[in-house]
Amino acid sequence: MSYEARMKEWITDHDIRQKTLAKEFHITEAALSHYMTGRSEVSVDVLVKFAKYAGLSMDYLVGLSDEPLPAMRLTTPERQFVEELRTLSYEQRELVAKIITTMQEQNQRKHP
Numbered sequence: 001m002s003y004e005a006r007m008k009e010w011i012t013d014h015d016i017r018q019k020t021l022a023k024e025f026h027i028t029e030a031a032l033s034h035y036m037t038g039r040s041e042v043s044v045d046v047l048v049k050f051a052k053y054a055g056l057s058m059d060y061l062v063g064l065s066d067e068p069l070p071a072m073r074l075t076t077p078e079r080q081f082v083e084e085l086r087t088l089s090y091e092q093r094e095l096v097a098k099i100i101t102t103m104q105e106q107n108q109r110k111h112p
Contacts, residue, residue: 003047003061008036010054025049 034040059065
């Protein structure tokens with residue numbers, strides 16, 4: 001799916017007026033309309049602004065991914081945990097997931 005189609009789909013799904021977006025991006029309504037119909041090439045600047053505004057990943061907008069949400073940013077310890085988790089067997093990963101669920105449930109009981 002093209003960026004024009006993905007932009008148009010998001011705008012329609014969220015009932016956002018083109019006028020509102022054009023104002024937000026400091027462009028004319030006509031320019032936004034031309035971007036969404038493919039009559040004009042959208043600038044990278046506008047694509048980035050749209051992605052941030054909509055909470056979508058750039059990869060999704062340009063068709064490199066079908067996952068609309070941006071990748072989660074991990075701290076170094078979180079990244080190391082994920083890397084170590086990947087070295088475990090399926091059964092071991094399942095056990096870690098159950099332990100995490102149990103700990104979350106305990107935390108919810110302590111702090112409702």
